[in-house]
Amino acid sequence: MTRIGWYGLGSMGLAMATNLQKHLAKSTPGSLLYSNRTMARGAPLKALGGTPESSFSKLVSQCGIIFTMVSNDVVLENLLSIVTHSNQSLKDKIFVDCSTVHPETVGRIVRELKRKEADFLAAPVFGGNPIAVDGKLVFAIAGPKRASDAVKPLIQDVMGRKVIDCGEDAQKSALLKIAGNIITVNLLEAVGEAQVFAEQTGLGTGAMEELIGEAFGPVAGGYSKRLTTGAYAPPLDSRPGFGVSLAIKDANHAFTVASESNVKLPALEVATNNMVAAREYAGECLDASSMYGILRQKAGLEFWNEKSRQG
Ligand SMILES: NC(=O)c1ccc[n+]([C@@H]2O[C@H](COP(=O)([O-])OP(=O)(O)OC[C@H]3O[C@@H](n4cnc5c(N)ncnc54)[C@H](OP(=O)(O)O)[C@@H]3O)[C@@H](O)[C@H]2O)c1
Numbered sequence: 001m002t003r004i005g006w007y008g009l010g011s012m013g014l015a016m017a018t019n020l021q022k023h024l025a026k027s028t029p030g031s032l033l034y035s036n037r038t039m040a041r042g043a044p045l046k047a048l049g050g051t052p053e054s055s056f057s058k059l060v061s062q063c064g065i066i067f068t069m070v071s072n073d074v075v076l077e078n079l080l081s082i083v084t085h086s087n088q089s090l091k092d093k094i095f096v097d098c099s100t101v102h103p104e105t106v107g108r109i110v111r112e113l114k115r116k117e118a119d120f121l122a123a124p125v126f127g128g129n130p131i132a133v134d135g136k137l138v139f140a141i142a143g144p145k146r147a148s149d150a151v152k153p154l155i156q157d158v159m160g161r162k163v164i165d166c167g168e169d170a171q172k173s174a175l176l177k178i179a180g181n182i183i184t185v186n187l188l189e190a191v192g193e194a195q196v197f198a199e200q201t202g203l204g205t206g207a208m209e210e211l212i213g214e215a216f217g218p219v220a221g222g223y224s225k226r227l228t229t230g231a232y233a234p235p236l237d238s239r240p241g242f243g244v245s246l247a248i249k250d251a252n253h254a255f256t257v258a259s260e261s262n263v264k265l266p267a268l269e270v271a272t273n274n275m276v277a278a279r280e281y282a283g284e285c286l287d288a289s290s291m292y293g294i295l296r297q298k299a300g301l302e303f304w305n306e307k308s309r310q311g
Pocket of ligand 1: 010012037070071072101125126241246247
């Protein structure tokens with residue numbers, strides 16, 4: 001049976017790999033071979049029977065299907081170049097990337113891997129860390145049918161509740177992910193604005209949160225909780241659920257693609273400017289919802305609320 005490899009154990013990757021390892025442990029005692037820049041983050045996976053491998057190239061040589069879940073395009077391309085720019089055989093291997101990257105990055109990777117007779121499946125995901133922990137992510141996948149047929153059983157009801165098949169052009173699922181994040185970032189901005197409105201008018205954030213969850217669904221309700229629990233500005237020694245720089249990267253990908261197609265994204269510009277301002281004010285350790293801190297400041301409140309870190 002094909003050995004499965006995993007690289008990238010961040011906020012999303014660790015939760016996803018954990019569900020995959022639990023699934024593999026039922027059928028394959030051999031288990032998931034995992035790697036990460038910070039290997040110590042794999043301790044929970046090791047406890048579940050996963051096998052650490054600090055060298056990406058050695059991981060690839062032992063696996064037929066290799067998942068990656070890293071922060072951005074540069075990290076992904078640098079990682080894959082370790083094996084594409086070596087003499088290592090990649091023939092018939094399937095690389096599955098779940099990160100959010102630009103469709104052009106996907107195009108370059110597809111070409112590089114094709115040169116090495118390997119397949120690439122772009123499989124970005126929708127849903128944050130709690131949804132990843134529950135194994136209920138929505139995946140958009142695109143790439144050669146051979147690859148999607150092999151990989152779908154490792155996703156459906158393992159890491160995800162739904163697989164949207166975008167066909168054989170791997171760039172299409174990357175495009176869908178970028179489009180989806182236009183909604184994500186705008187929704188974070190909308191919920192932040194409503195919560196500042198509720199606080200400043202004396203309505204109260206509790207009633208507002210109840211309404212958001214009931215009337216606009218669990219995703220919007222979860223975004224509200226990021227504000228009211230202070231998760232928008234978590235403690236400095238923790239990892240944000242969806243790092244503000246990752247969301248700014250996603251918005252910038254959307255702007256690039258949009259401008260090439262003569263599409264304007266004015267609401268996304270407002271939300272992105274607020275995220276950039278939040279990062280300038282409070283640094284990297286912020287969730288994407290931290291535009292809320294700037295919206296608070298614009299209303300005469302402190303950036304921090306009573307549940308967030310205080311500086
Ligand atoms: N968080 C969300 O809600 C969410 C939802 C959907 C999609 N996404 C996308 O999923 C991807 C991962 O997100 P995440 O929230 O899991 O990010 P994250 O917590 O910041 O983790 C990033 C991962 O990339 C690795 N990494 C970062 N810089 C690296 C470098 N220079 N060299 C090697 N490895 C490096 C990190 O390694 P270390 O552990 O060593 O730092 C970690 O494994 C991103 O593309 C993001 O846009 C995120």
